[in-house]
Amino acid sequence: MRLFPPLKIQGRDIFIQIRHMCLMKLKGGLLVIDGKLLMIPGPTMVPERALQEGSKQVLFHRSTEFGKLFAEVNEGLQYVFQTQNPVLTFPAVGTGGLEATVANLFSPGDTILSVTTGVFGERFATIAKNFGLNVYKLDFPWGQAIEPDMIKKQLEQHSEIKAVFVTHNETSTGVVNDLVAIGKILRQFNVLYVVDAVSSLGGIDLQTDVWDIDVVITASQKALMSPPGLTFISVGPRAWEAVEKAKLPKYYWDFINARKYLEKKLPQNPYTPAVTLIASLNEALKMMREEGMDVIFNRHQRLAHAVRKGVEGMGLNLFAASNCYSNTVTAITVPEGIDGDAVRKIMSEQYNVVVAGGQASLKGKIIRMGHMGYVNEDNVLTALQALAAALQDVGYKGHVEDGLTKAKEILG
Numbered sequence: 001m002r003l004f005p006p007l008k009i010q011g012r013d014i015f016i017q018i019r020h021m022c023l024m025k026l027k028g029g030l031l032v033i034d035g036k037l038l039m040i041p042g043p044t045m046v047p048e049r050a051l052q053e054g055s056k057q058v059l060f061h062r063s064t065e066f067g068k069l070f071a072e073v074n075e076g077l078q079y080v081f082q083t084q085n086p087v088l089t090f091p092a093v094g095t096g097g098l099e100a101t102v103a104n105l106f107s108p109g110d111t112i113l114s115v116t117t118g119v120f121g122e123r124f125a126t127i128a129k130n131f132g133l134n135v136y137k138l139d140f141p142w143g144q145a146i147e148p149d150m151i152k153k154q155l156e157q158h159s160e161i162k163a164v165f166v167t168h169n170e171t172s173t174g175v176v177n178d179l180v181a182i183g184k185i186l187r188q189f190n191v192l193y194v195v196d197a198v199s200s201l202g203g204i205d206l207q208t209d210v211w212d213i214d215v216v217i218t219a220s221q222k223a224l225m226s227p228p229g230l231t232f233i234s235v236g237p238r239a240w241e242a243v244e245k246a247k248l249p250k251y252y253w254d255f256i257n258a259r260k261y262l263e264k265k266l267p268q269n270p271y272t273p274a275v276t277l278i279a280s281l282n283e284a285l286k287m288m289r290e291e292g293m294d295v296i297f298n299r300h301q302r303l304a305h306a307v308r309k310g311v312e313g314m315g316l317n318l319f320a321a322s323n324c325y326s327n328t329v330t331a332i333t334v335p336e337g338i339d340g341d342a343v344r345k346i347m348s349e350q351y352n353v354v355v356a357g358g359q360a361s362l363k364g365k366i367i368r369m370g371h372m373g374y375v376n377e378d379n380v381l382t383a384l385q386a387l388a389a390a391l392q393d394v395g396y397k398g399h400v401e402d403g404l405t406k407a408k409e410i411l412g
Ligand SMILES: Cc1ncc(COP(=O)(O)O)c(C=O)c1O
Pocket: 041, 042, 093, 094, 095, 096, 120, 167, 169, 170, 171, 172, 196, 197, 198, 199, 219
C-alpha cells in the first residue's frame, strides 16, 4: 500500500496513532510512506495501474501503436463525457482548454455572457475579455449557485449575446450549478452553451448530449484520475458551425486542424502529443469504464456526504449553501480564532494529508477538501482524522470525535 493504512481506532486514540505512525517514519522507515495523500481539488491521486502505463517507454506519435492507443482514449473520453461529439485532446491544463474554446468559437467584438460563482468563473470571463470579446457578467455571491432565471433576464435584454459561459462545479467555493435547469433557459434563445467542467467531469453527472451542451471542457488531473497536462474539449454540431465562422487568431489551438487529425483512420494529434500522459489516461479511463459512471457518481456522492457530515459533526460550518453542495470538493469555513493555514500545515507535515486553502477573497477563510477521482472510504476517513487531529493541535475545542463517528456511520 502506497499510503499509510486506514486507522481503525476510535476517538482520541486515533491521533496518538497518527503521530506514532509519523514518528515511525522518522525513526527509520518502519512504515512505508512514499507520498502524501492528496485531498486537494486537483491534482488528485493517480492509481498505480495508470502510473505504470505512463512510465512505459515513449511511443512514436505517428505509429500504428500510438494510433490504436489514441483511438481507445477517444472512445473512453466519449464515454466519460457521455457524448458522440468528437472530444479534442491538447497537451495543456484546464485553463488552456478554456482559452482554446474562446479562440475557436468567436470573432473580435462578439458578445458573451459569463456567469460567475467564484474564482474559475471569473477566470473564464477574463480570458474572454483578453481576447477582445464584449463580456456581460452575471455574478452570484460566492458560496451560492447560479439562479437560472437571472440568465433568462440577461438574454432577454441583450439579443447580441452569442454564448453563455457556466462553471459546472465552482472549485473555489465548493458549489455545483444545475446544468439542466440552465440548459432549459438557454435553449429558448439562440446561444451557445459553454461549460467549464474541469472539476466535475467524471465525478458529477454531466450528460453532454442529453443535456444538449455545445462545448464542455475538462482536464486530466481531477476526476479523471490522471496526471496533470492534458485538456479535453467536447465540441457539438452548433459549436462547430461557430468554429467554421470564427475569426479570432489561433494556431496551436485550432479545433478544425485537431479534428482533421482525430478523424484519420488511426487518430493523431497535429503536433507531438504528451504520449506518456495519454498512455496513463488510457488506463484511468479503462478503470472508469470497469467501474461504470453511475457507480462512480454514487461513490462521489456518498464520500462527499460523509465529508460534509463529518465536518459538521466536528462543529464546523460548510461554506456553500445547502442546496448546491459539490460532490467533488467541500469548502469548510475556518472557525473564529483558528488559523486555517496552520491547520493545513499540520495536516500535511504531521499527518501526510494535503488539503487546499481558500483563493482570492477566501484566502485564510476556508479549507477546501477535494474528494474526487481515485478516492475511497479509507482516504476520506484518513483525511477527516488528520483534520480532527490538526484542529486539536491548534487548540480547537469542538468535539471532533463526533464528526469522525458520524462519517464512519455513513461509510459503514
Ligand atoms: C472549475 C475549474 N476551472 C478551471 C480550472 C483551471 O484548471 P488548470 O489548473 O488545469 O488550468 C480549475 C482548476 O482547479 C477549475 O477547478
